[in-house]
Amino acid sequence: MEKTIAGKTIAVNEEGYLTDFKQWDKSIADVLAAEAEINLSPRHWEILGYLQNEYKNEVPLSIRKIGKSGVVDIKEFYQLFPKAPLKTATKIAGIPKPASCI
Amino acid sequence: MKETNGEIKKMMIILSKATLENVYAAFVLANGARMEGIEAEVFFTFFGLEAVHRKKLAKLxxxxxxxxxxxxxxxxxxxxxxxxxxxxxxxxxxxxxxxxEVPEFLDILSASGVRMWACKLAMDMFHYKKEDLYEGVEDVITVGDFYKKSEGQGVHMLFI
Incomplete structure (x- = not known):
């Protein structure tokens, strides 16, 4: 599937996750965040950067790992991305939806 | 059904057992709900209370x-x-x-906004006090209170 985000044609899956991280940039993140009703603050960017790094290092993401990351605790993570934080944050970060139950 | 289009808005999970496999089932379901943006509350009753009893929760x-x-x-x-x-x-x-493990899992649930309640009848039966329980347990409530908290559309109840 393709979707026009911030004036660019971007490949996404049926849930709206980018399928090619190379197409991601900050303007795309801003649009995806707005769709999730989130205004990206410097704190959000820090976490998005962390998630992208973990993805690049092929570390599977889970809420438990987020809590142990030292970047953000679980409570703040839920405050920053209130609805389904891991799903929302990974979508904005342009990386795949984690397949974790924990 | 029509109004919510079948969407699950809140999971009310009743945990009545303290065997590890049942406790994990309840915790994974509660945490999984929060991860999906669904509200979750757990009502600990009978042996399920051991999962939030400070002296017992790490030894299930x-x-x-x-x-x-x-x-x-x-x-x-x-x-x-x-x-x-x-x-x-x-x-x-x-x-x-x-x-x-259970102690860390409770902290994760608490930080994720899972609301936890203890059953008054079971507390009385086992002679437990609120201070005996994990700090994330908000209150000791009756079955009636629990039903009251379960009101609304898109709320599902699960007994474990």
Whole structure:
């Protein structure tokens, strides 16, 4: 599937996750965040950067790992991305939806 | 159904047992709900209270007797030390799949906004006090209170 985000044609899956991280940039993140009703603050960017790094290092993401990351605790993570934080944050970060139950 | 289009808005989970496999089932479902943006509340009743009792919550066991899926003959499952053995085996496997132990799991649930309640009747029966319980348990409530909290559309209730 393709979707026009911030004036660019971007490949996404049926849930709206980018399928090619190379197409991601900050303007795309801003649009995806707005769709999730989130205004990206410097704190959000820090976490998005962390998630992208973990993805690049092929570390599977889970809420438990987020809590142990030292970047953000679980409570703040839920405050920053209130609805389904891991799903929302990974979508904005342009990386795949984690397949974790924990 | 029409108004919410079948969407699940809140899971009300009743945990009545303290065997590790049941406690994990309740915790994974509660945490999984929060991860999906669904509200979750857990009502601890009867033996389920042990999962939030400060002195007991870190020492829960799997049941080795009366559980055919364990593939341990009941006679052997009843031998001293079998529960502890099976529990330590299970915990090793759990760690491999990134499953936290009960104390850490409770902290994760609490930080994720899962609301936890203790059953008044069971508390009275076991002579437990609110101070005996994990700090994430908000209050000791009656069944009626729990039903009241379960009102609304898209709320589902689950008994474990």
């Amino acid at each position: 066991h799997v049941a080795t007797v009366g559980n055919p899926a364990m593939h341990i003959p009941t006679m052997i499952g009843g031998l001293p030390g079998m529960e502890a053995f099976a529990t330590s085996m299970m915990k090793k496997e759990m760690e491999k799949i990134d499953m936290p």
